[in-house]
Amino acid sequence: MTATFEDAQKYSKENVDLALKSFGTMSKGFQAIAVEVADYSKKSFEDSAAHVEKLLGVKSFDKAIEAQSAFAKSAYEAYIAKMTKLGELYADIAKESYKPVETAFAKVK
Template sequence: MMNFDSTSKMSKEAMDSMLTTMSAMTKGFQQITAEATDYSKKSYEDSAAAVEKLVSAKSLDKAVEIQTEYAKTSYETFVAQATKMSELYADLAKEAYKPFEAAAAKVSS
């Protein structure tokens, strides 16, 4: 009977860890999706604004200046977004692993 209780307890702990992990992953993917959506929307709006400026440019020099500024800002925004997304993915991995840290500590001791 003692073995059954021990197995039952281990099964419950494993199930709790899995559910906690799934919850953390769901929350993390929701954050990542929201961030990607916001970035896509802002990127589209910035592109549209740059095209409007280019169309209204009076000279070739002004058009080159607008395009150069747009390329610079787009690159900086992309790098910042890539950094933010990588941090979100790292946080997701850490949160998903947390419930198993205690189990791993029990096994190794």
């Protein structure tokens, strides 16, 4: 009976350790995502402020439309690039946080 209890205790400890590794990986990943979002927000705000200043200095309607089109294009491209990067970060979180679980399943087989 003692061997069975010790085996169960060892198995439980291993599973808790694997879960903690998985949660640690997820936590680091979400911190990286938060940093990326904060950086993007800051840059987006700065770019928008610079664009407004540029628009205020424009002398003709045609130049204003040209400046607005260029800004919209660059803002869209920056958004798509950042969302692509965030998607990759989420995929990395999923892969890395699943590795301990995958290890546990490999031991069971």
